[in-house]
Amino acid sequence: xxxxxxxxxxxxxxxxxxxxxxxxxxxxxxxxxxxxxxxxxxxxxxxxxxxxxxxxxxxxxxxxxxxxxxxxxxxxxxxxxxxxxxxxxxxxxxxxxxxxxxxxxxxxxxxxxxxxxxxxxxxxxxxxxxxxxxxxxxxxxxxxxxxxxxxxxxxxxxxxxx
Amino acid sequence: xxxxxxxxxxxxxxxxxxxxxxxxxxxxxxxxxxxxxxxxxxxxxxxxxxxxxxxxxxxxxxxxxxxxxxxxxxxxxxxxxxxxxxxxxxxxxxxxxxxxxxxxxxxxxxxxxxxxxxxxxxxxxxxxxxxxxxxxxxxxxxxxxxxxxxxxxxxxxxxxxxxxxxxxxxxxxxxxxxxxxxxxxxxxxxxxxxxxxxxxxxxxxxxxxxxxxxxxxxxxxxxxxxxxxxxxxxxxxxxxxx
Numbered sequence: 525x526x527x528x529x530x531x532x533x534x535x536x537x538x539x540x541x542x543x544x545x546x547x548x549x550x551x552x553x554x555x556x557x558x559x560x561x562x563x564x565x566x567x568x569x570x571x572x573x574x575x576x577x578x579x580x581x582x583x584x585x586x587x588x589x590x591x592x593x594x595x596x597x598x599x600x601x602x603x604x605x606x607x608x609x610x611x612x613x614x615x616x617x618x619x620x621x622x623x624x625x626x627x628x629x630x631x632x633x634x635x636x637x638x639x640x641x642x643x644x645x646x647x648x649x650x651x652x653x654x655x656x657x658x659x660x661x662x663x664x665x666x667x668x669x670x671x672x673x674x675x676x677x678x679x680x681x682x683x684x685x686x
Numbered sequence: 687x688x689x690x691x692x693x694x695x696x697x698x699x700x701x702x703x704x705x706x707x708x709x710x711x712x713x714x715x716x717x718x719x720x721x722x723x724x725x726x727x728x729x730x731x732x733x734x735x736x737x738x739x740x741x742x743x744x745x746x747x748x749x750x751x752x753x754x755x756x757x758x759x760x761x762x763x764x765x766x767x768x769x770x771x772x773x774x775x776x777x778x779x780x781x782x783x784x785x786x787x788x789x790x791x792x793x794x795x796x797x798x799x800x801x802x803x804x805x806x807x808x809x810x811x812x813x814x815x816x817x818x819x820x821x822x823x824x825x826x827x828x829x830x831x832x833x834x835x836x837x838x839x840x841x842x843x844x845x846x847x848x849x850x851x852x853x854x855x856x857x858x859x860x861x862x863x864x865x866x867x868x869x870x871x872x873x874x875x876x877x878x879x880x881x882x883x884x885x886x887x888x889x890x891x892x893x894x895x896x897x898x899x900x901x902x903x904x905x906x907x908x909x910x911x912x913x914x915x916x917x918x919x920x921x922x923x924x925x926x927x928x
Contacts, residue, residue, distance in 0.1 A: 574810055576725020605729065606802035608809060637809055641816055660711040661813050662718035666725075670711075686809055 528596070533559045533566060536594055540586045543579045544665055545683075547621045550583060554613025557604065565598040566591055571609045573686065574666035610635075611685045622683055623649045628671065630685035640685050648673035649680055656680075688854055688902055690730035691760035694750055695909070696781060697723035698916050699768050708771050719778070719814055726807050733799055751920035755909045759854075759902040763846040765909045772825055772835035776843050779818035783880045784850050784872070786815050791867035800865065819883060826887025833888060840884065841893050848897030851876070855901075 537556060538549045550556045550570070558569040568587055572580050584601045591599050611630035614622070619629035628649045633640040647654050653675030660670040661684075668681045700720040707713035731746035738745075763781065768774050789811060792804035825832040851873035860866045881891055919926070 572725075574722065574725065575729055575806060576721040576723070576810075578721070605806045608802075608806035638812055641812055660715060661817055662711075662715035664714070666718055666721055670714075684813070 528561070528566075528594070530559050530561055533561070533568075533591070536590060537568070537587060540583075540590050543582045543586065544667075545622065545625060545627065547625045548614075548618045550587070552615045552618035552621075554609065554615075555583065556587075565600055566596050567600045567602060569602045569604055571604050571607075573609050573611075575605070576666055609686065611683065614683075626650070626680060627668070628680060628682035630683050633685050637685060646671050646682050648676060648678065650678050651676040687730075687734060688759045688761075690727045690734070690749075691758050691902075692764050692781075692850075693723045693727035693730065695758070695760040695912065696764040696778075697721075697727065698912060699764065699766075700774070700778070702768050703774065712771075715817060716774075719817075722810050722814065726810075729803050729807065733803065736799075747920070751917045755905050755913055756903055758905065758909060758913070760905075760909075761846070761849040761902060762898055762900070762904075762906050763843065763849060765906060765912055766843075766846065767908055769839065769842075770835060772832065773839040773842065775818055775821045775825060776836060776839040778814070779822050779883075780843065780847050780880060781850070782811060782815040782818050783883075784847075784876050786811050787872055787875050787879065788867065791872065794864075795866065796864040822883060822889070823887045826884070826889045836887070837889055840889050840891065841895075844891060844893040845895045845897050848873075848899055849902070852899050852902075 534551065537559070538551050540550050542548050542550060542553055542555070545553075553573070554571075555573065556568060556570050558567075560567040560569075568591075570583065570587070580603075584603075587601055588599050610633075612632050612634065614629065622629045626649055628646050631640055631646070644658060645654050646656050646658070648656050648671075651673060653673055655675045656671050656673050658669065659672050659679070663670045663681055667684055667686070669684050670679065671682055672679050697720040700716045700723065703716040704713060704720070707716055727750075728746050731749055732742045734740075734749075735742040735745035740748075763777065766773075766777070769777075786808065789804045789808035792800055793808065795801040795804065822836070825836045827833070851869045853869050857866065857869065861868050884891060
């Protein structure tokens, strides 16, 4: 615990990936909100993407496990709902990683979620065409929707804007 | 408790479509919606645990799996059997509309934890509302048969919607403190939202049947059967871990 800084913890936790999308880290996804060191205790504050997300417990355990590997024994993982998680928080690098993974990144909505949901133009992660059709607002996980690219004839998933 | 119980019971009804929905997309959609609702119920139950000084980890399970029907505070609307697809869609649409409006008001609640939770949940609910709204139009304006079933479902369901807006015991105090919205105001806002949408889908609200206004501790014969199924595993093996 000696000499460990908040920056060190951010670096270490950058290795903790999203259990459902293992190419991006929880920090890049904006799920880890804050890291504090209080005496001997490391306090990690996180927020769920979708509140029914079953991966939440796994994320919490993964964070604790990674910190214990660093020899940190006193860990507190706090869950907060406010401010509510927004897909706008996903970093530019993470968006590119999602795309390479075959998941269309969510459009930035700047707080205007309802407007985005009405327009809903999604570019295909494979060929970049916007000639796509939504097949289902609900997909294999709470955070994904299913689309079809009419240009390259490929079904694809999108990380939903929230 | 009423908010949470509505969510958990409707989630169970919706989960009954998992593996059985008319098309694969809807199987997935309703499984998702059920999962979202369970997530929302957990938020409300956890908030209750914090208010009562109970353990936030174990209290939600305790409430869901070890309460008898008379302890549940859900509206009768959500416990009715899932019926046909039209019934499920109409119920979900009417419920989602009520929820969207209630959450919009709760976002401005003077009770901070309530406002924060509502802000979070409402964003997810837009997806539900958009989905069921589209299905109401699709089936209402679909074939003669789909229209007939939708109208029949609406006739059956409408009387039960009143209970969603019945004041709870002592709710007046919470309304006065600006913790929760006035149920009567919510009811008329809800009617203004759903009636035009239903009319667009060629569906008419013409039910003259007596609205259900029973207290939320009163349930239909369907709730005990639902709970028996939902609680069976937890009650057989109370300390199971998985």
